[in-house]
Amino acid sequence: MAETLKRVLSRGGAAWSREENTPAAGPPLLLLGAPGSGKTTLLFAAALEAAGEGQGPVLFLTRRPFQSLPRGTGTALDPMRLQKIRFQYPSSTRELFWLLCSAHEAPGPAPSLLLLDGLEEYLAEDPEPQKAAYLTALLLDTAAHFSHRLGLGRDCGLMVALQTQEADSGDILHLSLLRRYFPAQCWLQPDAPGPGEHGLRACLEPGGLGPRTEWWVTFRSDGEMMIAPWPTQTGDPSSGKGSSSAGQL
Amino acid sequence: MAVVLPAVVEQLLSEMAAAVQESAQIPDEYLLSLKFLFGSSATQALDLVDRQSITLISSPSGRRVYQVLGSSGKTYTCLASCHYCSCPAFAFSVLRKSDSILCKHLLAVYLSQVMRTCQQLSVSDKQLTDILLMEKKQEP
Numbered sequence: 301m302a303e304t305l306k307r308v309l310s311r312g313g314a315a316w317s318r319e320e321n322t323p324a325a326g327p328p329l330l331l332l333g334a335p336g337s338g339k340t341t342l343l344f345a346a347a348l349e350a351a352g353e354g355q356g357p358v359l360f361l362t363r364r365p366f367q368s369l370p371r372g373t374g375t376a377l378d379p380m381r382l383q384k385i386r387f388q389y390p391s392s393t394r395e396l397f398w399l400l401c402s403a404h405e406a407p408g409p410a411p412s413l414l415l416l417d418g419l420e421e422y423l424a425e426d427p428e429p430q431k432a433a434y435l436t437a438l439l440l441d442t443a444a445h446f447s448h449r450l451g452l453g454r455d456c457g458l459m460v461a462l463q464t465q466e467a468d469s470g471d472i473l474h475l476s477l478l479r480r481y482f483p484a485q486c487w488l489q490p491d492a493p494g495p496g497e498h499g500l501r502a503c504l505e506p507g508g509l510g511p512r513t514e515w516w517v518t519f520r521s522d523g524e525m526m527i528a529p530w531p532t533q534t535g536d537p538s539s540g541k542g543s544s545s546a547g548q549l
Numbered sequence: 550m551a552v553v554l555p556a557v558v559e560q561l562l563s564e565m566a567a568a569v570q571e572s573a574q575i576p577d578e579y580l581l582s583l584k585f586l587f588g589s590s591a592t593q594a595l596d597l598v599d600r601q602s603i604t605l606i607s608s609p610s611g612r613r614v615y616q617v618l619g620s621s622g623k624t625y626t627c628l629a630s631c632h633y634c635s636c637p638a639f640a641f642s643v644l645r646k647s648d649s650i651l652c653k654h655l656l657a658v659y660l661s662q663v664m665r666t667c668q669q670l671s672v673s674d675k676q677l678t679d680i681l682l683m684e685k686k687q688e689p
Contacts, residue, residue: 401681404610405674430640434684437633444630445612477644481631 301346301457302326302484302506304413308345309502309515309527325350325413325457327507328440330478332464333488337500338517339461341525342486343415344370346459348377351384355412356450358385361399362417365389370523386411393425393435400438403445410449413457414442420463423474432474436481483507488517493531501530554632555650558586566663575664587656590649593620594656603661604668608677615667616680617654626684627658635684 303326333339340362347358365387369377390396416439423432439458446456462478479485484507491501499518506512514530554562565579575595583591597603602618615627617634625636632655633639639652651659661667672680 397682398678402678404608404612405678429644430635433633433640433644434635437628437631438681440631441628441633445610448611480644 301329301413301459302486302504304346304350304457305329305331305342305459305486306504306506306513308342308349309504309513310529325455327483328443328458328481329460329484329486329507330482331459331461331486331488333461333500334464334490337488337490338519338525339463339488340417341370342488342502343417343459343461345525347385347413347415348381350413350457351381352378353412355454356409356456357411358413358415359411360385360387360415360417361390361396362387363389363391363421390422393422396422397435397438400435400442403442410446411456412446412450412454413459414439414446415458416460418463419460419478427474429474429477433477433481436478440481492516502527558650561586562659562663565660569664587649587651587653590651590653590656593653594660596620597653597657598660598664598666601666601668603657604670605661606670606672606677606680608672608674610674610677612674612677614677614680615658617657619654625654626680627655629655629658629662 306326331339331342343360347360351358369382388399390399422435426432439460443456443458447454450456460482462475464475484505486502486504488500488502490498492498493516499516502515502517504513504515516528516530518526520526561579561582565575568576568579580591580595583595587594597617597620600618604616604618605613606616607613613629615629617625617627619625619636625634627634632651634652634654636652636654638649639655642649643652658667
């Protein structure tokens with residue numbers, strides 16, 4: 301999943317051009333950030349990206365239906381891609397467990413990407429660490445099963461969003477547990493490249509497969525997410541939508 | 550495998566798999582390496598393998614789960630795809646304290662894969678769902 305997210309962020313929301321070859325999803329990724337940091341928007345963007353790759357449907361799990369679709373990252377929503385995203389709304393941890401445990405019984409083609417928004421709400425219902433570990437492990441096991449069904453060396457990616465609250469030390473226990481299971485992480489933290497500017501720094505750690513990469517994320521007044529490569533040391537931020545992800549480090 | 554074992558463990562297991570193919574038992578040098586890496590868990594895991602305590606449960610969907618009959622008589626569920634075991638030692642030593650890489654049950658599962666010796670059980674898709682759900686309901 302890290303690779304899919306990296307493609308989304310690198311393109312900065314530019315036209316959804318087809319990849320020339322079969323892109324890999326990358327390792328399971330944990331997306332972390334405070335409320336309002338754009339996790340759902342990024343998850344949704346990753347869903348659209350994967351849906352456009354023609355690999356199979358995308359399964360998007362979230363507790364509540366969207367009141368309105370996330371504004372996306374700069375381009376119009378493609379209805380063909382939207383059709384390939386299957387939304388399911390497990391309203392409790394119990395329902396989520398059931399959904400994951402019975403995933404192998406579900407008919408139809410296996411998804412190429414499994415997304416979960418709001419893991420913290422499901423973990424909060426039963427904070428016992430072993431249950432948290434089992435839920436996390438089941439997410440990975442479900443994605444592994446989908447990969448097996450996809451066959452032919454194809455993988456089902458996994459991307460999970462977790463809301464963080466800095467003051468809540470209870471999160472720390474689950475965080476170390478989750479980082480054990482998710483080799484790749486993307487942090488969304490309030491930051492800005494220069495004085496007087498605002499926004500978020502998206503920091504993608506791909507889990508040993510490459511260097512850390514960073515982007516500058518801001519939101520327009522209509523809620524649309526703007527992404528640019530994090531400025532280099534010269535302090536010269538790229539304007540608008542960055543299309544190149546060359547060497548942030 | 551989404552979550553990978555440390556490289557040295559991966560290498561040891563794959564070398565053992567190759568060696569076992571030739572001689573049908575684990576050469577001493579690998580037993581020593583196992584003890585070095587895993588301490589007493591290595592002996593306990595090998596014991597579990599010898600006693601045929603590992604069962605691979607699969608369903609027509611292709612999804613699989615392992616169950617290990619522990620020395621206490623209790624059965625633990627292991628997910629090999631991502632290193633999870635329902636035993637208290639896993640929750641404590643591996644997850645909480647990061648003292649160990651694997652518990653003896655997970656190590657036994659990997660050893661049984663290497664040695665290609667474990668019980669096999671086929672169940673229906675629905676039964677596999679129930680087995681996975683049972684794990685969630687069990688008291689710690």
